[in-house]
Amino acid sequence: MIVELEKLTIPALMERSFRLHGNLLSIGYVGDVPITYQQLQLKVRDVAAKLQARNIKKGDKVAILGENCPNWVISYLAVTYLGAVAVPILPGFPDTDTRHIIRNSESVALIVAQKLRGKIEGLENSPLHTLFLMEDFALEDLSKQHISILEKTVKLFKKEEKQTPAAGKEVAAPAAHDLAAIIYTSGTTGLSKGVMLTHGNIVADVVNSIERFPIDSNDRFLSILPLSHTFEATGGMLCPLAVGVTIFYLKGMPTPQKLLSAMEAIHPTGLLTVPLVIDKIFRKRILPQIQSKKITNKLYRVPLFRRQLHKIAGKKLIRSFGGKLRFLMFGGAGLNQDVETFLRDAKISYSTGYGMTETSPIMTINPFGKVKMGSCGKPIPGIELKIHEPNQETGIGEIIVHGPIVMQGYFKNPEATHATFLDGGWLKTGDLGYFDEEGYLFIKGRSKNVIIGPSGENIYPEIIEQQLLHSNYLQEVVVYEDKGRLIAKAYLDFDILDQEFEISKMDGAEVEKLIQELLEQVRQETNQQLPSFSHISKIINYPEPFEKTPTNKVKRYLYVPDVQ
Secondary structure, rough: OOOOOOOOHHHHHHHHHHHHHHHOEEEEOOOOOOOOOOHHHHHHHHHHHHHHHHOOOOEEEEEEEEOHHHHHHHHHHHHHHHOOOEEOOOOOOOHHHHHHHHHHHHHEEEEOOOHHHHOOOOOOOOOOOOEEEOOOOOOEOOOOOOHHHOOOOOOOOOOHHHHOOOOOOOOOOOOOOOEEEEEEEEOOOOOEEEEEHHHHHHHHHHHHOOOOOOOOOEEEEEOOOOOOOOHHHHHHHHHHHOOOOOOEEEEEEEEHHHHHHHHHHHHOOOEEEHHHHHHHHHHHHHHHHOOHHHHHHOOOOOOOOHHHHHHHHHHHHHHHOOOOEEEEEEEOOOOOHHHHHHHHHHOEEEEEEOOOOHHOOOEEEEEOOOOOOOOOOOOOOOOOHHHHOOOOOOEEEEEEEEOOOOOEEEEOOHHHHHEEEEOOOOOOEEEEEEEOOOOEEEEEEEEOOOOOOOOEEEEEHHHHHHHOOOOEEEEEEEEEEEEEEEEEEEOOOOHHHHEEEEEHHHHHHHHHHHHHHHHHHHHHHOOOOOOOOHOOOOEEEEEOOOOOOOOEEEEEHHHHOOOO
């Protein structure tokens, strides 16, 4: 679909949608009737007017802290309508990081869910003077408070609310070059930087991505990824809203049972998610059912029968997802080969993509119907992607990008900004990859994670980790080098072990012996699939899940020696 705009701004994008789709349903909770696009327009203008009444103006920073809900969407749109700058904060950030982001971003206002207000307990030395509760946009004035926010009853300034300008009051429209959002990354290196994205950055990404994204006003989305992460904000919020899609949100945490109930209720046609979700479904529900019977377990090793078993399982999966699902869209990480094989065998329409916060975030989309396994697709229109200083033999090098989706830099961090750009405005992604002859991009890993083999070979730990995760016994794994040897730390799936070996009935010594035997079996089987210079010397049983960022990426620096 082609979306034409005179101005690349979020208000211009949404006003087009309000005009074309006014009577269609826009956003709402699962179980409720969503509001129409026309009603959404009025609510956005009303909240923008409330912000104006607090003297929030163009360029001011407004933090948004809450779980996915319709009012989160309204908050984001209202802030950007004013030309103010949205500062989304992931609910999963530690309290200290949350307070740091509010201070560092110089936010003057905060729209926060009641249950998360405790995260700003103890906030001092901040220009924050206004707080709105996300549930109903009730107002609290913080400018004269000198005691703990939690020690004071919420005051609703009825007088000021009566003076709120009428909804729909004209405001100075932002320009494409104006800052729209500062998004603090949750990087796996322990550092968090504020990525500055303009209206033009974000809307260019929306408009160009929609050309490769087969959605229209007949679609229904269920939002399960955090809106405060740029993948969901762009791909799961702005892209669908731009073409009249109805988006549903869950009340409370998205537990597996709640997700299935929601899908049965709304029959979603599209779902943006991360590979971890489908990976868990495949390994915990589909594979155990196949392997529970000797005959199906044996037949599964034959490609012809494997495809049939996958097809049967795929039909059941689609039914459990509401029966109307047209496609799955994956981002955030690569799909494991066995999971992607299942999706293909099962005839489930899917696509993968590649992006990063610094590029608003979408850079590539695997063409629907022409997905190439292992690839993250082709560049979206309007940008340039190339490989910087590729290896002459393999073609692998650092991926760099140029175009309107590229960030303006890191907020108040010129050193990091300078280090991220090459001459001519090319952004260094830090990812290694190559293009095949048809223009599909393949990711090999992070440049900082590359291990140099004994004869100078490049070893990509992420590739080894994916291979290891073909084993049902492993849930999570990190590969690193130690004294010239490749070591893997693995967190095991004890549900699978209990189902298959009844380890709950064993004593400690028996369990330990079994685990060591299984890890050695996995090591040998994995090494058979790897070149000799990538062979794993040892797999260590790690006793607990790895600590992750709020977007479910393992914090490698906590587990890999000498990672800076």
